[in-house]
Amino acid sequence: MLRLTLRNLAANKARFLMTTFAVVLGVGFVVSSFVMSDGLRSTFGALSEDITAGTDLLVRPTSEFGEPLPLPEDLVTEILAVDGVDNAEAFMESAENELQPIKADGSTITTAGPPQLTFAWNDDTEIGAFTIVEGTAPDEPREFSMDHTAAAKHGFEIGQTYDFVTPLGVEEDFTFVATTSFGADNATVGATLMHVSLAEAQRLFGDPGTVQQIAISVDPGVDAAAVANDIAAVLGTTTAEIVDQATVTAEQKAEFTEGIDIVGNVLLGFAIVSLFVSIFIIYNTFAIVLGQRVREMGLLRAIGADAAQLRRSVVAEAVIIGVIASAIGLAAGVGIAALLTAVFEAVGAELPAYPTILSARTVVLAFVLGIGVTVASSIAPARAAAGISPIEAIRDGAAVTPENGRQRLVRGAMTLLAGVAVGSFGLFGPGLGTLALVLTLGSAAVLVFLGLTLASPAVARPLTAVLGWPVAKLMGTAGGLARGNASRNPRRTATTAAALMIGLSLVTMGYVVGESVKSSLGNLIADSVSADYVIAGMDEAALPPVFADELAASGQFEAVTGMRYDEARLGADVREVTALDMGTIDVLFDIDLEAGSIPASDATDVILLHDELAADLAADVGDTVPIEFVSGHTADLTVAGIYADATIFEDPLVPDQVFDAAGAEVADEWVAAVLPDGVSTADLAPFVAELERTYPQVSIDTASEFQQSFEDTIDSMLLVVNALLALAIVIALIGIANTLALSVHERTRELGLLRAVGMTRRQTRRMVRWEAVLVALFGAVLGVAAGSLFGWGVVSALPADTFGGSLTIPIPQIVQVVVLAAIATLVAAWLPARRAGKLDVLDAIAH
Amino acid sequence: MTVLDPPITSLTNPRPANIAAGAVGVSKIYGSGDTVVRALDDVDVDFVEGHFTAIMGPSGSGKSTLMHCLAGLDTVSAGEIYIGDTDLSGLSERDLTLLRRDRIGFIFQAFNLVPTLSALENITLPMDLAGIKPDQAWLDEVISTVGLGDRTDHRPNELSGGQQQRVAVSRALASRPQIIFADEPTGNLDSTTGAEILAFMRRAVRELGQTIVMVTHDPVAASYADRVIFLADGRIVDELHGPTPESVLDRMKSLGS
Known part of the structure; x- marks a missing residue:
């Protein structure tokens, strides 16, 4: 056997x-x-x-919530004095792309992909893990080093001076003093790694007299755990912890x-x-x-x-x-x-x-x-x-x-319904964890696909007949025969088409969800934002703290506010709180105030609450709410108003004064600005261009550009998804070609007959190709239907006040994909069609 | 043996007007060297319009090869094939296909019909492929002659074997081809149904003026023809006019011995 x-x-x-x-x-x-x-x-x-x-031991600050306060720099000296400590060095690391050197040609290193990071230099190559390759260590103001790979790649030369984009704006004339190597091999995995002196690090991305962490090496042969205990004694009242290398x-x-x-x-x-x-x-x-x-x-x-x-x-x-x-x-x-x-x-x-x-x-x-x-x-x-x-x-x-058709249809319909039920549970049922949700929705999709495949032979005949009607009309007898062939074996057509159905349903779902989110966001933004400009740092970097003030001082705008976030304890829970210029809210946003009023710019110790949060806190207009910040600063804030629109703000809103008093976050996440009546964004274009030259790390978008950037993000996500689905679609097309080749083989005699009674090779090839297209279109129709269903489910499950709410079926995109699939099918069917055309008539008849 | 009897022996060019198809000095050789097989060996034959000719011969005599060559399905090693006055040897594959479509009708032993097309669609298939409208009056006449009646909307799998062959005969007749080739058209049918089909074919010749060439090994089938040509070892060895089953059988016996 x-x-x-x-x-x-x-x-x-x-x-x-x-x-x-x-x-x-x-x-x-x-x-x-x-x-x-x-x-x-x-x-x-x-x-x-x-x-x-x-690093044998690391001291780092802790806090009950939020971003911990930095450590005092004096601690380094105190730790150095501890017995068994070989060395202790201040550790400072910038946020990603917070500092960006400007290349000789005036451009910055691209911020997509691996980050640019800046550290405080220390001479201990053990703790620092960096060694100088060429030049001298950066220990003076406005000196910097860069790892030698990035320096070579971006053309930085020792001895030259370069400008830097910093949170404080563009600073000029930093001298490039050294190339460095990270470890022996400079394995930076693509990142650009730079150093400045500790004092510069404190000035540019820290606070004077403080350090972020302290890295410690212990004397050879000394037990690190024992040293850690001694260091703990030195920490005193500083809220910090000591962790070991592992x-x-x-x-x-x-x-x-x-x-x-x-x-x-x-x-x-x-x-x-x-x-x-x-x-x-x-x-x-x-x-x-x-x-x-x-x-x-x-x-x-x-x-x-x-x-x-x-x-x-x-x-x-x-x-x-x-x-x-x-x-x-x-x-x-x-x-x-x-x-x-x-x-x-x-x-x-x-x-x-x-x-x-x-x-x-x-x-x-x-x-x-x-x-x-x-x-x-x-x-x-x-x-x-x-x-x-x-x-x-x-x-x-x-x-x-063949299995009983009706039985099959019933089983298919039941499988389909089971899939829809499982999917609905996943989408609308109790909140599941990510893995559980993925598994639930995955099995729902599998059930739906199997159900459709089982049930679809029942519709294969009528549907291919309908789809084939124009083909038969336009392509003559070959088209008519193609139409007949596509529907002659409904089960085969259905299974062949199933593969394409799956791929296209996922593509369709992506489009439906993407477009729906786009239009929902568009509507919501149009409803809730009246600002002309929305300004944020590139790659979600925080904006320079001075930026919003400079805009406001420029006199070009009717209203400007920065929005900064920090964590604070409000009532019993720790929440993110937004600080802004309260007096601008009315001009810049529509937050749908339900009760109370929006305070003026100079109001102090007030708070605006979203209605759900107000309900949680059982707070009403005029009540006071206690707030506690990471720094330990506390205040009692009076509820000035309660708002309903959560599109832009879900957080409690406080005046800038509250953050300033608490020593909370200083850098704005984003800035909104509105022009005076009669001034258009076009009028302001020169000013904006100048601003962008001064702050290259800032992206200044008009409201429509802001919405466009949302849409671009969704589009590029869809592009990645579709690229990854392309493989599944390629497999499906191979499947269609494969089935077709087998069918051609199976129908050799029939093809021989057709050729004998006068079908030309060209007509034969056309017949086979169009059969493939009809099978593909059948799969595409089912796929688009299933995908729209999935998309509708997902959109319905999205929260209506942010992403959901409006279902959009992007027909042009879907049609485009279906047409592309049909064209790809024509190509895939080329080989079997050629084989059919080349059949020897006599052999075929005798087959 | 020589080819007998006028009016079929004229070999001059241009071809006589009443000859539907003919072979002139046709040989067909398969293989080479020691394994060479002469399927046809210098065959000369003409088929007169309005006649029903049967080609008979034992297995391997070359009768099917002759028919395939005449119908433009196979190429010849030497000699010329004519359909009307068209010499097939100079034609491209595409021209041969168009010639088959426009000027030749086919009836095969089995698998004559495209299963996805209705009986009527099968009948008009060659004309549909050519993109020409069938002559409705002629089509009606053919269908009524063949006796398909109201079954023209049925698919082949809804028809009996005999009905399927009637559809095949109708298709062959429908485009009023210059000549119809039938390859064992009754080979798969019981004798009663076979007799019906053969009677239709004879009526198509007598009443509708068609020309049919039929390959068969059945003396009874051959007896429906006006003329029987006998092939052996790739040569035409005998010919019979106004055959009866008995006379055909006698000739066959003499050939077989």
């Missing part, structure tokens, strides 16, 4: 090649997600260890890994979609090939093979295909990982170099998935083929008895 299995595979090489290809792509995608995340984890794991290599390394790793895991899981999710899609294609191939071998099966049964033997023989074929495909998929995965890395780089999210790691887990999973998917898809066709009676099979025209 095994020999027969092998012979069968050898005889049907071409037919199985396509099947293998589908599995290879699916498995390859899965493997690539592991290769990438394992490699990145390894790179960042090594980086975490490099960063903390020389803890810091582990935390660092966890921080890096979190991001990698997200990317890895997203990729894995798409990989699983591809694999799921390939199941349909493998199933279809087996079903068709076995259908064609019915007589052979009958013969084997007649000469004594039992049904179990035949079944085993088919499953053995599946195992062999699975093994081969998994092995190729494993290799392909490495290639796909490289491809994805290149794609990431192309869209501006450059990944650091990472080693190619094929872990045992990846290899095992590749084979388990590859073989599992292939075997699982072969079982039903194997059972059907083995179940036919020998006599039936040998007699001409016998076919595998």
Whole structure:
């Protein structure tokens, strides 16, 4: 029997090649997600260890909530005096891209991708992990160093001076004094790493007399834990903690890994979609090939093979295909990982170099998935083929008895309903964790897809007839025949189309959700923001604290306010609080005030509450609410008003004065400004351009640009999603071509007849191609329907006052995708069509 | 043996007006060297318009090859094939296809019909492929002659074997081709149904003026023809006019011995 299995595979090489290809792509995608995340984890794991290599102990400030206050600089000296301490150094690190050097050509280093970080220099190469490659350490004001890789890449030369974008505005003439190396290999994973002196660090991104953390090395042979106890005594009333190297390394790793895991899981999710899609294609191939071998099966049964033997023989074929495909998929995965890395780089999210790691887990999973998917898809066709009676099979025209259509429809409809029920539970039921939600919605989608695939043969005939009507009208007899062929075997059409349905439904869902969120946000922003300008730092960096004041002082605007956030205890809970110029609220926003009034700019110790929060706090207009900040500063704030619109503000709003008094956050997250009547944004363009030259790290958007930037963000997310779904769609197109090739083979005699009675090769090719297009359109229609349903579900589940509320079906985009899919199908069908056209008429008739 | 009896032996060019198809010195050779097979060996034959000719011969005699070559489905190694006065040897694949579509009708032993098309659509298929409108009066006449009646809307799988062959005959007749080739048209049918089909074919020749060339190995089927040509080893070895089943069987026996 095994020999027969092998012979069968050898005889049907071409037919199985396509099947293998589908599995290879699916498995390859899965493997690539592991290769990438394992490699990145390894790179960042090594980086975490490099960063903390020389630090035995770390003292860092703590706080009950919010951003802790920095440590006093004097603490460094006190710790140095502790027995067993070898060295202690102040550690200062800027926020990402907080400081940006301006290159010789006037541009800044791009802020997309790896960050630019600036540290306080110290000479201890153990603790600092940096060594000077060339030049002298930055220890004077307006001196800086940069790691040698970035310096070479961006053309920074020792001895030259460069301007810097700082939170204080652009500062001129920083002297580039040294190139450095991080560890031995300068493994910066793409980041730009710079140093300034401690005093400069305090001036530019810290506070005078304070440090962020203190890194400590202990004397050789001394127990770090014992030293830690002695240091704890020195800390006194400072709220701080001492952690050891292992803890810091582990935390660092966890921080890096979190991001990698997200990317890895997203990729894995798409990989699983591809694999799921390939199941349909493998199933279809087996079903068709076995259908064609019915007589052979009958013969084997007649000469004594039992049904179990035949079944085993088919499953053995599946195992062999699975093994081969998994092995190729494993290799392909490495290639796909490289491809994805290149794609990431192309869209501006450059990944650091990472080693190619094929872990045992990846290899095992590749084979388990590859073989599992292939075997699982072969079982039903194997059972059907083995179940036919020998006599039936040998007699001409016998076919595998199709399952009862009505039964199938009922089962499909029930599966579909189950999927909708599970999906509704996931979307509208009790709040589930991320993993539970993903699993619930994933299985809902699988149920919906299976249900549709089971039920859709019932509509395949009428639907392809409708879709085929224009084809038949426009393409003449070849079109008419294509239409007939597309609907002659509804189950095959449905299964073939299912693969495309899945891919396109996810694309459609993305479009529906994306467009709905866009239009909802657009409406909400239009309703709640009357500002002409919305200004934020690039890459979510905070704005220079002086920025809003400068705008206000410029006299160009009717009203300007910065919005800054900090955490504070309000009532029993810690919440984020927004500080702003209260007097501008009326002009800049529409917060839908329900009770009370909006205070004037000079009001002190007042607060505006969102109605839900007011209910939580049981606070009414005129009541006082106690607030406590990280610094320990407390105040009693009088509730001045209660508002309802949560689009822009959900936080409690306080005057700037409250933050200033509490020593809370000074940097604005964003700034809103409105022009006086009669002045347009066009009038102000020169002023804005000048402002952008002064503050290159600031993005100044008009209200419509602000909305546009939201839409751009959504569009680029959709682009990434669609790029990742493209693989599933490619697999689906291969599936259509594959099924078509098998159908062409099956209909050899019919094609011979058509050719004999005068169908030209061109007409034959056209017939086959349009059949493919009709099958694809059938899948597309189902996919768009299912995707719109999914999208509607997701949009309904989104909170109505932020993202949800209005369902938009973006018909032009969907039509575009469907047309693209149809064109791609024409291309995919080129080969089978060519084969059909080239059939030798006599051979075909005699077939 | 020589080719017998006028009016079929004129080999001059231009071709006589009443010849629907003909072969002039046609040979068909498969393989090369030791394994060479002469399927047709210098065959000369003409088919007169309005006649029903049967080609008979034992298995491997070359009768199917001759028909395929005549119908432009296969190429010849030497000699010329004419449909009307068109020499097939100079035609491209596409021209051959168009010639089959426009000037030749086919009836095969089995699998004559496209399963996705109704009976009527099958009948008009060659004209649909050509993008020309069928002559409705002629179509009605053909359908009524063949006796399909109201079953023209049915799909092939809803028709009996005999009905399917009637559709095939109708298709062959519908475009009023210059000549119809039938390859064992009754091979898959029981004798009663087969007799009906053959009677239709004879009526198509006698009443509708069509030209039919039929390959068969059944003496009874051959007896419906006006003339029977016997092939053996790729050569025309005998010919019979006004055949009966008995006379055909006698000739066959003499050939077989």
